[in-house]
Amino acid sequence: MSIVKMKKVAVIGLDTAKEKLISDLMELGMVEITDQAQKLTESEEWRGLGERDGDSDKLTVMDYDINRVAVALETLEKFSTAKKPLFETRKAMKQSEFAKTMAGRSEIEKNIEYVLELNDKHHGLKELINKKQSELISLTPWKDYDLPLEETGTKNTILDLGVVPSTVDIPALKEMAEDGDNAVVLKEVNRDRDFIYLAAMTTRDCEEDMMTVLKQYGYTPLPLKDFIGTPAENMQKLRKEIEETEKDCSQLEEEINKADSLKFGIQCVYDQMCMERDAERVKSKLLKTKRTFNLEGWVPAKSMDAVSKLLTENECYFDFRDPEEGEDVPVMTQNGSFVYPFEVITEMYSLPDYRGVDPTKFFAIFYAMFFGIMLSDAGYGIVIAVTCFILLRKFDLEGATYKMIKMFLYCGVSTVFWGAMFGGWFGDFFQVAAKTIFNKEINIEPLWFNPIDDPTRLLIWSLVFGVVHLFLGMGIKAGMLIKDGKMFDAVCDIFSWYMVIIGGAMYLAGGSISQALVKPGMYITILGALILLFTGGRKNKGFGKVTGGLSSLYNVTSYISDILSYSRLLALGLATGVIAQVVNTMGSLMGGGIVGTIVLMIVFVIGHTFNLAINALGAFVHSSRLQYIEFFGKFYEDGGEEFRPFGKDTKYVRITKDSDGGKK
């Protein structure tokens, strides 16, 4: 049993029991509450009976509050100098402990306000720094101008500061502005790629004339009126102010960092608020009348008793039923402790259909095996397995991350096995090291054979493993057909191919084992092919009956390409082995002695890390591909939606029951 049977539960209860029931269901975490709003519009019977429950205004307010807490947490996160762990895990906490923390909620809420205040202050200071910095930049071109900026002229003269585009010819401009008898001084203070910075002086009488001419040439007066003193003085002042503000800023950051100890309480409140929000949100999936409510949801069949008990306690009327034909049933898979980490591979593809088959238990062992053959180095296997083991020990991982790490632990063990079979321990490191450093010849014999010496042998074995894998996939399809009472289809579409492939293998390769296999192999192939030829078109009409047979026989190309695809087991396995050897050879080039040994060690660490990383990625990707394309292609029906029970969907703390001692 790998896809859990589901029941649909329909509940009607009194409005007074609703809050209690929702919080109980959340505690239980075993019911996926389905949305019923459609029923009101689509079903004649239900129309007008009730209305949709839920309060969207209240939800908006709750979301807003949660966002504020999230901002506070982000602020703490940003300036915390504490070292971040490799994996963010939820802290396990007993219900009673959590309740105790929640008792101090008003205190924590004050802390949240405090952090938000610090955050606002920090933003304010940052803005101030930005403003001053841009003022500084605007003053920089004027740094050689030695008059106070507030100076705009004397009794009879005026002084104006501004810019013209750098293409303007200043002496010509001056002549134009003077217009024969006006006294104009244009002083070029600075120039850069775009502008010329000018100080323009003239008598009060000529101001208008000069300005008109200047403006024709693109003169723009600069708004530096707020400054008092020379630019150099102002710049110095600004720099000092910026420095001071930055000091304040880092002081504030330090203060926020000190507030890091408040984080856990805030996280608890965040989770509590999220749970309250979820409890409110789920109401929108309910229907209500004046005094009653109606709730529907999916329950795993094995949890029916627990749910019934809870519903009875809350004095609800309820009814369980089986899923109807055509109904979208959520999928929950359940597998044994070895198999279930591999669910992550299935989930990456897509969950099985509720009425289909969960493939995980079939491919788990193959996945680990293929991974092992493709990585094929016992040393690398040990590294992977030990790393994963430590991670599992050290971190309280959950969900997909936990499954993934656990899966790699198994894959690592498999790699150790296959590495030992093929005689790869960090390539031939120990042999090379013994020879270079101690000048001794040692030999590590592979338990089976070394693929570098005889690749053809491993190629044949790879294809054999592939055929077994494919046959299993086809067998599952046959099993599904037989279960549906389509024995004839199973024979025509699956067993005929078994005959063609086994017979073909006997005919082509059996000769090397015993000549007696060749002839029967040929007959088996022909018989299988005949079945395909005559039955392949049985579902077609008219002329299609003939072409259907031919086209189903033509499928032989797709089977051949499927089988050949498994040759990657050899190719990737060889790649790891040879590159590891190359690394070792390069490391040994400096010869023995202390320097040689150090070089060997450095090359060992860098080279093998690289080889392990790139080939572990390859093994992971291609082992998945063999499942997805070759294996799943034979039978898999996907498209299920994941079962998401309504429960405590927390981010930071995992609340456990007081009774079960923190187990998952």
Add this chain to the structure above:
Amino acid sequence: MISGNVWALLGAAVAALAGIGSAMGVGIAGQAAAGVLAEDPKKFGKTLILQALPGTQGIYGLLMAFLVFIRIGLLGGNMIDLTLSQGLYIFASGLPIGLVGIWSGIAQGKAAAAGIMLLGKRPDQMAKGIIYAAMVETYAIFALLISILMLFNLGI
């Protein structure tokens, strides 16, 4: 007259040309990765995985070149004397991975770049992006296999 050994080394050189494909593929994927990273720097690790995928062709080429070196004893310092036809055999064995590696590396780089874009928009679908890119690699693996089988079954 060009000797067999020259042809054998040419074969190793041609095999190593697969690195061209990888270099271009990794480059293409890297550009896409940088684009995605501009939006969300936290995706660095994930984009790096996808960017590494087209890198394998170069490794296969390197692998093949080294296998040729080992076969003809270049690394040990005493190269065996090959006849002209033996040399040409080895040259031929370098061709599949060398040529297929170039084009499959580029094509895989494009698929990986698309996978990175997918990662940018739908991070949960990343595994599928990886698989799409890995589909291309199949042909590089086949080419490597042919190269290896040719080399190992020459009887040198």
